[in-house]
Amino acid sequence: MDSIEKSNEKISGPPGVFESKDPKSLIAPEKGDLASVPPYSTFTKAEKRLICFLIAFAGMFSPLSSFIYYPAITSLSKDLHVSIELINLTITSYMVVSGIAPAIISDLADITGRRWVYILTLLIYCFADVGLALQRSWPALLVLRMVQSLGISATISIAFGVVADIATPAERGSFVGVVLCGPNVAPSLGPVLGGALSQHAGWWWIFWLLALLSAFCLLLIVLFLPETSRMIVGNGSGAISWYHQTTFSLVRKWRHDKSHHKSEDNPRRKCHIPNPIACLKLLFHRSTALIVLVNGIFYMTYGCIQASMSTLFIQLYGFNQLQAGLIYLPFGAGCAIASFLSGHIMNWDYRRTARNHGLVIDKVAGDDMAKFPIEKARYRSILYPVIMSSCCIVGYGWALHTRTTVAVPLILQFLIGGTISVVFNMCGTLLVDLHPKSPASAQAAINIARCSLSAGGLALLQVVIDGVGVGWCFTLFAGLCLSMLLPIWAVQRFGMIWRKAMIGA
Numbered sequence: 001m002d003s004i005e006k007s008n009e010k011i012s013g014p015p016g017v018f019e020s021k022d023p024k025s026l027i028a029p030e031k032g033d034l035a036s037v038p039p040y041s042t043f044t045k046a047e048k049r050l051i052c053f054l055i056a057f058a059g060m061f062s063p064l065s066s067f068i069y070y071p072a073i074t075s076l077s078k079d080l081h082v083s084i085e086l087i088n089l090t091i092t093s094y095m096v097v098s099g100i101a102p103a104i105i106s107d108l109a110d111i112t113g114r115r116w117v118y119i120l121t122l123l124i125y126c127f128a129d130v131g132l133a134l135q136r137s138w139p140a141l142l143v144l145r146m147v148q149s150l151g152i153s154a155t156i157s158i159a160f161g162v163v164a165d166i167a168t169p170a171e172r173g174s175f176v177g178v179v180l181c182g183p184n185v186a187p188s189l190g191p192v193l194g195g196a197l198s199q200h201a202g203w204w205w206i207f208w209l210l211a212l213l214s215a216f217c218l219l220l221i222v223l224f225l226p227e228t229s230r231m232i233v234g235n236g237s238g239a240i241s242w243y244h245q246t247t248f249s250l251v252r253k254w255r256h257d258k259s260h261h262k263s264e265d266n267p268r269r270k271c272h273i274p275n276p277i278a279c280l281k282l283l284f285h286r287s288t289a290l291i292v293l294v295n296g297i298f299y300m301t302y303g304c305i306q307a308s309m310s311t312l313f314i315q316l317y318g319f320n321q322l323q324a325g326l327i328y329l330p331f332g333a334g335c336a337i338a339s340f341l342s343g344h345i346m347n348w349d350y351r352r353t354a355r356n357h358g359l360v361i362d363k364v365a366g367d368d369m370a371k372f373p374i375e376k377a378r379y380r381s382i383l384y385p386v387i388m389s390s391c392c393i394v395g396y397g398w399a400l401h402t403r404t405t406v407a408v409p410l411i412l413q414f415l416i417g418g419t420i421s422v423v424f425n426m427c428g429t430l431l432v433d434l435h436p437k438s439p440a441s442a443q444a445a446i447n448i449a450r451c452s453l454s455a456g457g458l459a460l461l462q463v464v465i466d467g468v469g470v471g472w473c474f475t476l477f478a479g480l481c482l483s484m485l486l487p488i489w490a491v492q493r494f495g496m497i498w499r500k501a502m503i504g505a
Contacts, residue, residue, distance in 0.1 A: 040168045040366035042236040047226070048166055052175060054225050055159040056182035057217050058118060061125065061152045063183050065210060066094065067190030070310070071325060072203035079203070082138045090138075090145045092455070097146045098153035099451030103280070105154035106161070106440035113229040114162050114440075115221070115246075118155070122218040125151030129211035133204045152214075154440075156183055157447055161440035164432045165228035166236070168366040169374065170350055176429045177343020184339045184421050187306055188332020195325035222246070282445045285502065287375065287434060287495045290487040292449045295427040297484055299450035300457040301393065301477045302420050306331070307458055309413075312470065316403055330410045334417030342422040345381055346429060353377035369433060375495030378430035379488055382423060389419035390482040397474025430491075434499070 043051070069091070077087050109117040128148035135141055159179050167175040197205045226246055227233050282288050309331075310324035319327070353376055354361050361367060396412040428443065435442040464473045 037365045038235055038237070039364045040235060041166045043166050043226075043228075048175075050224060051162060051166060051226070051228065052178050054217075054221055055118075055155075055162050056179045058122065058221065059156045059159045059179065060182035060186045061210065061214055061217070062098070062155055062186075064186035064190045065148060065152060066091075066098075067187045067306070067328075068194035068206055068210070069094075069190075071191055071195035072198040072206055075198050075203045076141070080136070080138050080141065086138055087141075090142050093142060094145045094149045095451055095455055097149035099448050099455075101150045102154040102157045102444035102447045103441075106157040106444035107438075109154070109158045109161055109229075109440045110231075110438045113227050113232045114158055114165070115225055115227040117158060118221050118225060119218065121151045121154060122214055122221065123151075126211055126214045126218060129207045129214060133207035133211060153447070154444070156180075157440045157443035160428060160432050160443045162228050164436055164439040165230050168363055169369065169372070169433055170361045170363050170367060171347060172432065173346025173350065173378075173425075173429055174343035176425050176432075177340050177346070180339045180421070180425060180428075181336050184335035184417075185332050188328040188330075188335070188417075191310065191325040191328045195322050199322065280445065280448070282435060282438075282442055283449075285434075286498045287491050288431065288442070288445065290491050291427050291431050291434075292446050294484045294487055295424060295446050296449040296453040297480050298389075298420050298423050298427075300453040301481055303454040304457045304461050304477060305393070305396070305413075305416065305474075308461060308465070312400055313406075316400060317406055327410065327413075330414040331417040334414040334419075335421040338418030338421040339425060342425040345422070346378060346426060349380040350377045353380060369436070370500075373496050374433045375430065375491050375499075378426050378433065379492045382426050382488055383485070385419035385422040386481065386485060386488065389416055389423070390478040392416045392419065393478040393481065394475050397478075398471040400474075401469055401471030 041048075073084060073087050077084050080087075105117060105121060125148060128144050128151055131144045132141065132148065135144060160176070163172060163175045163179055193209065194206055197203070197209065224246060226236075228236070283292060306328070309327060310319075313319045313327050314324050351361065353373060357373060359367075359372065392412045392415045396409055396416060399408045399412060428446065431442045431446060432439040461473070464476065468476075
């Protein structure tokens with residue numbers, strides 16, 4: 001986290017990207033005749049670390065709630081005296097709500113602020129978990145799973161909004177990498193925890209664990225998460241109402257009142273009802289639509305690999321339930337490591353792109369994206385994870401088809417998880433850069449597309465495996481991923497042109 005943030009130093013110079021005759025110069029001049037400008041964010045390094053930890057912790061629950069549930073399907077079916085198909089319907093309903101709810105909640109977060117939306121959603125989620133632990137009927141299970149999804153599905157989208165609030169474009173990549181470590185690890189921890197609890201304590205303890213963890217997270221957010229929305233607090237130094245403040249933010253306000261930073265103007269917005277269609281309108285932007293398509297195809301592949309993993313290893317290698325849960329760990333380790341490293345890669349790509357175009361980075365006030373080829377910066381290195389993930393997916397499918405030693409598919413899982421996570425992070429960060437005023441809504445648009453594609457892929461997955469075999473099935477997925485090089489090239493080549501045309505329209 002030391003490399004996350006270095007932005008509280010004062011600097012003189014105009015906001016935005018400075019033109020530079022020396023392409024090797026990447027640091028804005030510290031002294032000059034130009035007027036001083038306020039920093040992009042007045043949150044300190046320690047405060048940003050705490051914010052990143054809290055939103056990563058909250059974001060972990062959305063994928064964790066989904067994957068921790070899978071090992072309990074058989075137990076739930078027996079105890080509630082219903083078929084497996086009906087239990088699977090509770091999974092489908094969870095996914096449907098998780099695709100729709102962020103469109104409403106993320107727009108609410110962009111309008112009213114991040115802090116209270118986090119508190120509200122975690123409160124709903126915690127009560128739903130308690131209800132799920134106590135219920136003993138299928139209708140209650142179905143309804144409460146939908147309420148659970150309603151409460152927690154938007155936390156990752158809101159996290160991108162928080163990152164956009166506190167991090168300049170030059171440092172945003174590393175923030176995204178750190179924040180997504182929590183959500184990327186959860187899909188691997190979930191099956192292990194779910195299998196152990198379901199086998200040794202009972203399926204209801206899955207929900208008690210989620211309730212306890214979410215209650216602890218809620219307490220931390222109530223006590224320590226400051227409001228970050230730039231529509232409310234500006235760069236962090238703006239005056240805010242008491243209900244937006246915490247003990248932590250009051251201390252910060254007292255400290256910054258003594259500084260000489262100028263507070264940004266905080267425009268007031270009229271109150272209005274959250275619009276779930278707002279995120280869909282973003283899909284009419286050509287670059288946004290292509291970014292969402294790339295992310296959606298890779299998420300569909302990611303979801304199908306994860307969903308089929310335990311079943312395939314039980315069938316092909318004779319694993320028991322606990323072993324089938326443990327095989328998710330390499331995938332999660334790859335996701336976590338790559339998520340952290342991808343942030344540094346994106347920051348490095350940003351600096352290289354600025355150097356190549358003779359631009360100087362302003363790490364304090366932030367860069368003017370109207371002059372910066374951000375599409376080229378974010379997608380500068382994406383070719384490598386796309387090609388590598390496609391090759392590894394092909395190898396993974398045929399390793400399972402030939403029933404090679406179990407070490408081979410596990411190593412390939414690690415590589416697949418890592419490379420796909422890099423693609424996710426690059427797409428998500430670019431989308432925030434393109435929509436800085438509504439970053440959470442932009443992520444909700446991605447969420448709708450990837451949940452829809454994932455649901456479709458999962459519905460056809462077993463049919464394809466039965467029809468052509470596991471080897472050719474994953475070869476098909478790899479081909480789809482590799483075909484995303486075309487929209488990636490289009491965004492790199494024409495993205496800035498489309499963006500300027502949209503601004504001028």
